[in-house]
Amino acid sequence: MTEHSFEEWTPEERAQLADVGQHRSPRSELKGRTMRDLRERGLLGAAGSRRAQEFSLGRMLDGYEGLLFNMSEVHASPVASV
Amino acid sequence: MPLVRPNVRMIDATDVSAPASDEALVSAIRHERSEAAFAVLYDRHTPRAFQTAWRIVGGNPHEAEDVVQEAWLRAVSSLDRWSRQSEFGAWFRGITAHVAIDVVRKQGWLVLDADVDAVSDETPGEWMDMESAILSLAPGYRAVLVLHDVEGFTHEEIAERLGITAGTSKGQLFKARRVVRARLAPGMERRAL
Numbered sequence: 001m002t003e004h005s006f007e008e009w010t011p012e013e014r015a016q017l018a019d020v021g022q023h024r025s026p027r028s029e030l031k032g033r034t035m036r037d038l039r040e041r042g043l044l045g046a047a048g049s050r051r052a053q054e055f056s057l058g059r060m061l062d063g064y065e066g067l068l069f070n071m072s073e074v075h076a077s078p079v080a081s082v
Numbered sequence: 083m084p085l086v087r088p089n090v091r092m093i094d095a096t097d098v099s100a101p102a103s104d105e106a107l108v109s110a111i112r113h114e115r116s117e118a119a120f121a122v123l124y125d126r127h128t129p130r131a132f133q134t135a136w137r138i139v140g141g142n143p144h145e146a147e148d149v150v151q152e153a154w155l156r157a158v159s160s161l162d163r164w165s166r167q168s169e170f171g172a173w174f175r176g177i178t179a180h181v182a183i184d185v186v187r188k189q190g191w192l193v194l195d196a197d198v199d200a201v202s203d204e205t206p207g208e209w210m211d212m213e214s215a216i217l218s219l220a221p222g223y224r225a226v227l228v229l230h231d232v233e234g235f236t237h238e239e240i241a242e243r244l245g246i247t248a249g250t251s252k253g254q255l256f257k258a259r260r261v262v263r264a265r266l267a268p269g270m271e272r273r274a275l
Contacts, residue, residue, distance in 0.1 A: 009231065009259075013266075016212035017232055021133040026147045031124055034151045035117060043158045044115050 104170035112161050124154070127171050131178040137228040138182035141217045149185055153178040179229060183243055186221045215265040223258040230255050 009017060038044035102110075102122060110119035128150060135149035136142075157164075157177050164173050216224060225244065229235040230251070237248040237255075244251070 013212065017216075020213045020216055020232060021137045021141075024133055024136050024143065024146075025129055026132045026143070026150060030147050030151060031121070031128070034124065034154050035120065037151065037155060038120070038158055039117075041155070041159075043155075044111070044117055044120055 105166055108161050108164060108170065111158060120158070123170075127174050128154075130171060131175050134175050134178050134228075134233060135182045137216070137232060138179060138225055139185055140221060140224060141213075145185060146182075149178060149182045153181045156181065175233065179233065179235070180243060183225060186225065189221075210265045212262070212266065215262040218265065219258055219261060223254050223261070226251055226254040227258040227262070231259075 035044060102119070104123065104126070107116075107119040107123045110116040111123070131153060132146055132150050135146040135153070139145040139149060153174065157174050164170060210218065216227060219227065222244075226240055229240045229243070230237065235243075237251040240246075240251045241248040246254075
């Protein structure tokens with residue numbers, strides 16, 4: 001049994017069906033609201049790109065290495081001074 | 083020195099000489115987070131998606147707007163899943179339909195049961211136009227009818243989205259069509275039966 005074996009719409013009804021909701025449109029502020037939401041989630045806008053560039057693997061490793069170096073300096077100093 | 087990807091075309095929202103393809107816009111959003119590209123893609127596909135949402139949530143414009151906003155968030159978060167073999171608009175409307183169904187389901191209105199009346203509000207003897215007749219359906223029936231007869235989904239796709247069997251989807255569509263027909267203006271009903 002195919003889907004078309006059910007009561008089918010007449011061509012006139014099909015045209016009416018296609019027309020349901022056609023004249024409806026969202027308010028213009030939805031665009032700004034949506035873009036703001038996307039920006040806040042880092043999915044849109046220059047801020048997101050900058051953040052992505054700042055957190056490249058190389059920069060993260062450099063930062064981690066620097067942190068380890070500083071920590072070793074802090075803990076090494078008292079021992080060295082004894 | 084800024085990283086330049088030669089395969090990514092920069093989108094200029096003021097350039098109206100040649101409309102950018104959906105593929106170029108998606109690429110610019112994915113790689114550059116381009117707001118100009120998103121604005122064009124939004125203007126191109128939101129009206130149709132809004133209508134899909136509006137029909138499924140039963141004619142509530144505020145809920146339909148919330149659905150479209152959530153659909154864009156999901157779409158932009160998963161642009162890498164869009165297959166270029168499919169039309170972007172159809173892919174986005176699929177996401178929109180999914181979000182709209184979730185909204186109706188969370189409200190506890192999406193009941194797809196043979197015992198549930200297909201009509202949400204009883205106004206016997208009142209003739210309606212097609213839009214009012216569809217909006218008067220119980221949410222579960224309306225979802226099936228809209229997805230199949232208006233949006234062009236198959237029963238298998240509807241079954242997957244609604245968590246029912248394809249057979250149930252066919253049965254609900256049959257009942258929904260009968261109710262809508264019975265509520266249409268008398269002249270049209272006679273032609274249909």
